[in-house]
Amino acid sequence: MCDTHNTSPHKGLEHEGHDQEHKLWNRRSFLQAMGLVGSGSMMLGSNFLSASTASPLTSAIADLETDKIVILIRLSGGNDGLSTVIPVEQFDAYANARPNIYIPESKILKLTDTYGVPSYMKSLESMWGEGQFKAVHGVGYESQSLSHFTGDDIFSNTDLTTTGFSGENTGWMGRHFENIYSDYLINPPASPAAIQIGQYGSMVFQGNETNYAFVTSNVDQLEQIAETGDQYTIADPDNSLFGDCMYGDQLKFLRGVANTTYEYSGTIHDAYEAGQNDVEYQDNSFSKQLAILARLIKGNLGTKVYMISMSGFDTHSNQPLIHEELMTNLSLAINSFYEDLAFTSQDDKVLSMTYSEFGRRIYENGSNGTDHGKAAPTLFFGSGLNGSAFVGEHPSLDDPNERGNLEYTMDFRDLYGTVLAEWLCVDRTLVEQHLLGHTYKAIDLGFNCSGETFEDIAYSDEEPIIPTSDEEAVVDENPSQELLNAITHEPYYPTKQTPYIHLEMPFTAHVDIKLYNIMGQNVGTVYNQIMTSDSVEINIRENLPKFLSTGKYIYQIQVQDKKMSKSIMVA
Numbered sequence: 001m002c003d004t005h006n007t008s009p010h011k012g013l014e015h016e017g018h019d020q021e022h023k024l025w026n027r028r029s030f031l032q033a034m035g036l037v038g039s040g041s042m043m044l045g046s047n048f049l050s051a052s053t054a055s056p057l058t059s060a061i062a063d064l065e066t067d068k069i070v071i072l073i074r075l076s077g078g079n080d081g082l083s084t085v086i087p088v089e090q091f092d093a094y095a096n097a098r099p100n101i102y103i104p105e106s107k108i109l110k111l112t113d114t115y116g117v118p119s120y121m122k123s124l125e126s127m128w129g130e131g132q133f134k135a136v137h138g139v140g141y142e143s144q145s146l147s148h149f150t151g152d153d154i155f156s157n158t159d160l161t162t163t164g165f166s167g168e169n170t171g172w173m174g175r176h177f178e179n180i181y182s183d184y185l186i187n188p189p190a191s192p193a194a195i196q197i198g199q200y201g202s203m204v205f206q207g208n209e210t211n212y213a214f215v216t217s218n219v220d221q222l223e224q225i226a227e228t229g230d231q232y233t234i235a236d237p238d239n240s241l242f243g244d245c246m247y248g249d250q251l252k253f254l255r256g257v258a259n260t261t262y263e264y265s266g267t268i269h270d271a272y273e274a275g276q277n278d279v280e281y282q283d284n285s286f287s288k289q290l291a292i293l294a295r296l297i298k299g300n301l302g303t304k305v306y307m308i309s310m311s312g313f314d315t316h317s318n319q320p321l322i323h324e325e326l327m328t329n330l331s332l333a334i335n336s337f338y339e340d341l342a343f344t345s346q347d348d349k350v351l352s353m354t355y356s357e358f359g360r361r362i363y364e365n366g367s368n369g370t371d372h373g374k375a376a377p378t379l380f381f382g383s384g385l386n387g388s389a390f391v392g393e394h395p396s397l398d399d400p401n402e403r404g405n406l407e408y409t410m411d412f413r414d415l416y417g418t419v420l421a422e423w424l425c426v427d428r429t430l431v432e433q434h435l436l437g438h439t440y441k442a443i444d445l446g447f448n449c450s451g452e453t454f455e456d457i458a459y460s461d462e463e464p465i466i467p468t469s470d471e472e473a474v475v476d477e478n479p480s481q482e483l484l485n486a487i488t489h490e491p492y493y494p495t496k497q498t499p500y501i502h503l504e505m506p507f508t509a510h511v512d513i514k515l516y517n518i519m520g521q522n523v524g525t526v527y528n529q530i531m532t533s534d535s536v537e538i539n540i541r542e543n544l545p546k547f548l549s550t551g552k553y554i555y556q557i558q559v560q561d562k563k564m565s566k567s568i569m570v571a
Contacts (some may be wrong), residue, residue, distance in 0.1 A: 071352040072307040077314030079356040081376030093397040098364045102339040111520040123331035128520035130282030131387040137394040140408030142374035151357030156203035171204040175434040178207035191302035226455035275299030278343040294340040348383035375408040384445035425449040484562040491568040504535040
């Protein structure tokens with residue numbers, strides 16, 4: 001086996017290195033499906049059935065006292081970051097590198113002054129305005145692989161030494177579940193630790209002895225199980241099913257393994273029947289995956305981790321049309337999914353994050369596409385983010401490496417560690433074990449279970465705070481987290497035309513309140529001064545110099561490192 005890590009750059013679909021890579025990648029999938037590598041799967045009839053064995057991470061999460069859920073969204077093929085998050089501040093360099101495929105400024109939805117997304121992702125406007133969308137710049141790792149399957153393995157096992165078929169064979173979620181469910185095979189939890197829709201069991205959920213995910217080969221198969229709870233039977237009282245043929249025992253064994261794989265079918269069916277979709281989803285595979293997940297979550301299945309996928313991101317040619325369709329579908333489906341969860345007030349309990357095996361080159365190739373690259377953004381969705389932002393440092397387009405790649409500015413393992421420790425409330429010591437000893441840097445994504453103080457990080461929507469009050473007061477420069485949490489605020493309306501913010505402060509500190517429209521654009525500063533430990537009624541219309549049109553807005557309050565936001569109507 002060989003890897004493409006040190007080969008010359010790929011150039012279009014005809015490039016020999018690219019074709020060889022896909023041959024290896026497809027063989028890898030075949031071997032995994034036959035149970036020779038990775039998470040042991042088998043084939044029954046025309047369906048791939050991946051045996052669900054216990055993976056450390058998924059088990060650990062399910063055993064925690066948390067009601068939080070994580071959805072991993074795999075963008076298979078290598079998502080182009082520069083067609084996902086567009087650096088407006090580097091627009092000239094971006095357009096010059098891609099004269100035939102760049103997205104013009106007229107078709108960029110500018111969510112801040114410095115970054116935007118393509119206008120065909122406009123379904124995420126409302127989520128940005130509601131504080132449910134964060135994008136982390138430049139996610140990758142040192143000496144990033146440009147191989148599909150090696151890259152996917154590294155994002156799954158967090159072992160940066162992985163090459164080809166060598167490397168760690170367990171995944172970050174699998175190792176954690178294994179720590180919690182030491183007797184998973186004889187004493188499994190009441191609900192699946194994880195559910196994955198995909199051709200074969202992902203290494204993400206692989207432990208030393210088993211893979212902890214309930215896996216279906218496609219969304220239709222999961223839908224059938226959810227709707228019917230059907231399983232394979234091995235009961236054969238009259239010897240008519242298996243007979244005396246030489247393969248009878250083997251068939252019975254295979255069906256027995258399949259029953260183990262699908263032992264949760266009844267539980268999934270019950271949750272599916274208990275839940276319902278309250279919004280209409282698009283008619284495509286990705287939307288269908290999220291629609292089923294919404295019903296299972298609303299039906300209180302109890303599963304803590306889900307993995308779904310969208311393929312087609314290996315855009316060596318005709319990228320503009322392909323990427324537009326993919327990201328349009330993703331944006332519409334994500335928006336519908338969180339609207340659906342909001343009907344049962346579960347939208348703040350579900351965090352979704354994208355990942356892809358690599359990004360793509362800065363420069364277009366000769367086929368109106370882009371070739372395998374390195375760093376790319378990771379997208380996070382959910383009300384639990386408590387605010388929208390572009391997080392971290394965007395790689396410079398003016399200083400690529402010798403192959404035209406964006407170098408990483410954010411280690412992907414730091415995001416994994418943050419999700420485990422700060423969202424799922426896993427102890428840091430255990431988290432670092434599950435990241436193979438990596439001492440991760442916790443990133444402020446809007447949630448904080450551990451109570452750790454986050455290191456400073458750039459947020460593109462932040463502006464310098466300039467006090468406007470001459471009031472003399474003793475300012476608490478470092479209030480405790482308890483005091484910060486005690487800040488209360490509510491919108492209220494003395495008349496239909498007069499929106500106010502009622503703010504109560506338990507200590508004296510500088511308070512900065514900004515107003516954003518539903519597109520996430522900063523409309524202006526509503527309040528920016530030192531406030532004593534008291535309450536105040538802030539008239540939004542009076543405090544803004546510009547006229548506000550009727551509609552929905554978001555106000556964001558910042559006190560020290562604490563940010564709070566709510567929506568408010570202006571009539």
